[in-house]
Amino acid sequence: MAWYHSETIQLTCTKKWFETPDSVSFELSSDSASDSFQFKAGQFSSLGFDIEGNTAFRAYSISSIPGDSRLKFTVKRVPDGLVSNHIVDTLSVGQKVQAQAPVGQFNNVDCTPKQKVLMISAGCGVTPVMSMVDQWLAEGANIDIEFLHLAKSKLDAIYFDRLMELNQSVESFHLNMLLEDNAGTDFPQGLISLEWLKALVSDFQQRTIYLCGPTGFMGAVKSALEEVQFDMSQFHQESFTPAQVAAEAGEGTVKIAVPDFGVEVEADEGSLLIDALEKGGVPVIAACRSGICGSCKCKVKVGQVESSSYETLSDEERESGYVLACSSTIKSDVEVSLN
Known part of the structure; x- marks a missing residue:
């Protein structure tokens, strides 16, 4: 479908x-x-x-x-x-x-793998990388897979049994499971240092890397790779994390009008458009609140907003005034349409 x-x-x-x-x-x-x-x-x-x-x-x-x-x-x-x-x-x-409909640039089609890959995940970040691995295995793809996963304990490790089974039964799949409760005092408490990365996957420089996990964890991994001048064209990370939008209140208030729904509300200048729309009871969908899924797309017909993300919006839509409400701060009185 x-x-x-x-x-x-x-x-x-x-x-x-x-x-x-x-x-x-x-x-x-x-x-x-x-x-x-x-x-x-x-x-x-x-x-x-x-x-x-x-x-x-x-x-x-x-x-x-x-x-x-x-x-x-x-x-x-x-x-x-x-x-x-x-x-x-x-x-x-x-x-x-x-x-x-499924969306997202973090996938194994748009992010083409080399013959050797390194999947790095922590916590619930294992879910999208597991989908990639399962598809490669189902298709019999000739890909050497190093899988590095962090969890607090065996009890907290999502897909623990599945990962262990793959490690034992699939020749091209190699698992490094780091559990905080038995990793020793040198373990960086939920983060991966350059030293750990070199020790666990010595040939990581030759691999395409896919990364998903908490924001701080992903930031630490990316910094470690940049430190050794890794080819960042072979680095892909899930950006599916809460948007860091600077929602700073201005000196006054602004009005947000949505004529299609008979709504008019006031909000602080510099606040998020999505918050104002939800305050007014406008049936806008804000699923990811990260500026990547596109579900809160709306058209600013009058007034100004400042946007930090335009994911899923075409050039024509941007030219016509469409924005993502979760990633847009209000700069003046605005009139908005969801159509």
Whole structure:
């Protein structure tokens, strides 16, 4: 099944299970048993869940492989996380879930691999890189895979059994699992130093590197690679992290009008457009809040905003005034349309 970027389809939860005490995997299927899902391994989808009468969207990496008859996701509980807690505690088999078309530049099609790769992940960051690995293995690709994963403990390691099984049964797959609770005092507590990288994967300079994990972790890995002048054209990281948008209040207030919905609200100058739209009850989807999924696309017809991301927007859309609300700060009174 393929669907247009702006289209939202309804799927059904057909399976759910715990991966760790605070993370679950679940599968979504369409009503047609013959449907298969087409995407690029490593991409994510924005999912909408009915929570207390409202539909809340969040973006999650797909951990199944292209062509499967179901979409698989793994979600870890986030403290005070509305959607993650709902998924872990409440989502059940048979419930309906809204899904938007998969997107994302972090994938093994646009980011072409060499014959040797190094997959680096931490925590829930294992999900998109696992999809890439599973696709390569399913296709019998001639790729040598070094897989470096960090977790707090064996109990907290998502896909632990699967990774161990691959390490034992697949000749081209080599696993380094670093667990903080038994790594010793020299382990950099959730970060990877250049010394550790050299010790664990001595030929990393000859590999295409795919990286996904917490922001600080990814920053440490990238800095280590830059320090040794790694060919950064062979470095790919998931940018699926909260957008760092400078939302600094100005001296006054501005008005945000959305005539299509009869909405007019006030907000601080310099605040995020998405916050103002949500305050006014405008049914805008803000799934990733990272400026990469494109679900909060809207058109600024009058006034000015300052945007830090234009992911998924074409040149024509930008020229016509389209912006991503989650990555745009308001600079004047504005009139906005969702069409």
